[in-house]
Amino acid sequence: MEVKDIKETSLSLNPVISQMGIYDHEQILFCNDNATGLKAIIAIHNTVLGPSLGGTRFWNYNNEMEALTDVLRLSRGMTYKSSAAGINLGGGKAVIMGDPKKLKNEALLRRFGKFVNSLGGKYITAEDVAMSSRDMEMIKMETDYVSGLPVTMGGSGDPSPVTAYGVHVSMKASAKEAFGSDNLSGKKVLVQGAGNVGLHLIEHITKEGAKVYVYDITEERVKLAVDKYKAEYVSADKMFDLDIDIYAPCALGATVNDDTLSRLKCSVICGAANNQLADEKKHGELVKSKGILYAPDFVVNAGGVINVYYELEGYNRERALSHAEKIYDTTWNIIQTAKTQNIPTYAAANYIAEQRIASIAKINAVM
Numbered sequence: 001m002e003v004k005d006i007k008e009t010s011l012s013l014n015p016v017i018s019q020m021g022i023y024d025h026e027q028i029l030f031c032n033d034n035a036t037g038l039k040a041i042i043a044i045h046n047t048v049l050g051p052s053l054g055g056t057r058f059w060n061y062n063n064e065m066e067a068l069t070d071v072l073r074l075s076r077g078m079t080y081k082s083s084a085a086g087i088n089l090g091g092g093k094a095v096i097m098g099d100p101k102k103l104k105n106e107a108l109l110r111r112f113g114k115f116v117n118s119l120g121g122k123y124i125t126a127e128d129v130a131m132s133s134r135d136m137e138m139i140k141m142e143t144d145y146v147s148g149l150p151v152t153m154g155g156s157g158d159p160s161p162v163t164a165y166g167v168h169v170s171m172k173a174s175a176k177e178a179f180g181s182d183n184l185s186g187k188k189v190l191v192q193g194a195g196n197v198g199l200h201l202i203e204h205i206t207k208e209g210a211k212v213y214v215y216d217i218t219e220e221r222v223k224l225a226v227d228k229y230k231a232e233y234v235s236a237d238k239m240f241d242l243d244i245d246i247y248a249p250c251a252l253g254a255t256v257n258d259d260t261l262s263r264l265k266c267s268v269i270c271g272a273a274n275n276q277l278a279d280e281k282k283h284g285e286l287v288k289s290k291g292i293l294y295a296p297d298f299v300v301n302a303g304g305v306i307n308v309y310y311e312l313e314g315y316n317r318e319r320a321l322s323h324a325e326k327i328y329d330t331t332w333n334i335i336q337t338a339k340t341q342n343i344p345t346y347a348a349a350n351y352i353a354e355q356r357i358a359s360i361a362k363i364n365a366v367m
């Protein structure tokens, strides 16, 4: 058999490397340990701007391909988020496969920490779904490449106040474009999800005089928003039919979809949730054609990654907040780029993130 044939055969039989090629992922580490039951994948998408950083998600995937697809998608998302936020981090992510309730224990987490350590700092982990700051402490026993540690361990603690601050300033920049002023006083805002970020956001915008409508599946979170900030409760079946100015998704992804877009009466969508557009291309274009200004989620919610970035440098909340404040300008620049190029805002955000990586790659090539 000729060499060419071997290459072609191995590529067609190897869906992993083919998948890595689609979005130009740099490296994947597959981790297995029979003793602890650990099965994990660490994906490094891009390290042009700096070491890759992204949380570890513990999830009971249906199969390994589903886990691989998730980690490839999420790690790429981190590259774009950090690039647009102007921080010197690349994109990475890890997934641990299995039921966290059954599998998660000290030995498994420390074994995972050893795998993270083996990458020598090319990947820095943090919290994500089903991982707590206590779990980060376990991982930290085996590696220094961990961020998002509790304040008691010298870490940055809960990132949600910084994330909420970033959402607030992004909402102001969006309002400036949509309404001619960045003052949110009198604006009617629907906040879906009064969790850690949502409640801080409600505090910021009600202080500025916005009228907040709130929905959360957890009754006590609604009660907090209503009692503390005079928000008005709205039921799940009515919320997308309200007459509002701004929709702030702060709970789940994919809430900007065919159904909600046929009902939503708002001028701006700006919130903390990840992956708000059910189908990025389709719904990103649909919001534009409907005249709704969509502030791209990964730009809006970058306060979380900004917060852990400053932990790597010796944490200082003032510096993290001051950097998060720049999300105002980033949002504004993206909106203006989208307008000038007549493209959807999500595409403008991707373009700006890609431009920064391309320009720094050129500098790296010189050194």
Ligand code: NAD
Binding pocket: 159, 160, 161, 163, 192, 193, 194, 195, 196, 197, 198, 215, 216, 217, 218, 221, 250, 251, 252, 253, 272, 273, 274, 301, 302, 303, 304, 305
């Ligand atoms: P959280 O878990 O504290 O809050 C989520 C809230 O949403 C909870 O109160 C929950 O009851 C509610 N919720 C769940 N399902 C719902 C539904 N179907 N309808 C309405 N409410 C529902 O999470 P968080 O830290 O506030 O994060 C909110 C969102 O922002 C998430 O999508 C998260 O991925 C994203 N995000 C958070 C940060 C951060 O710093 N915490 C950073 C970046 C992105």
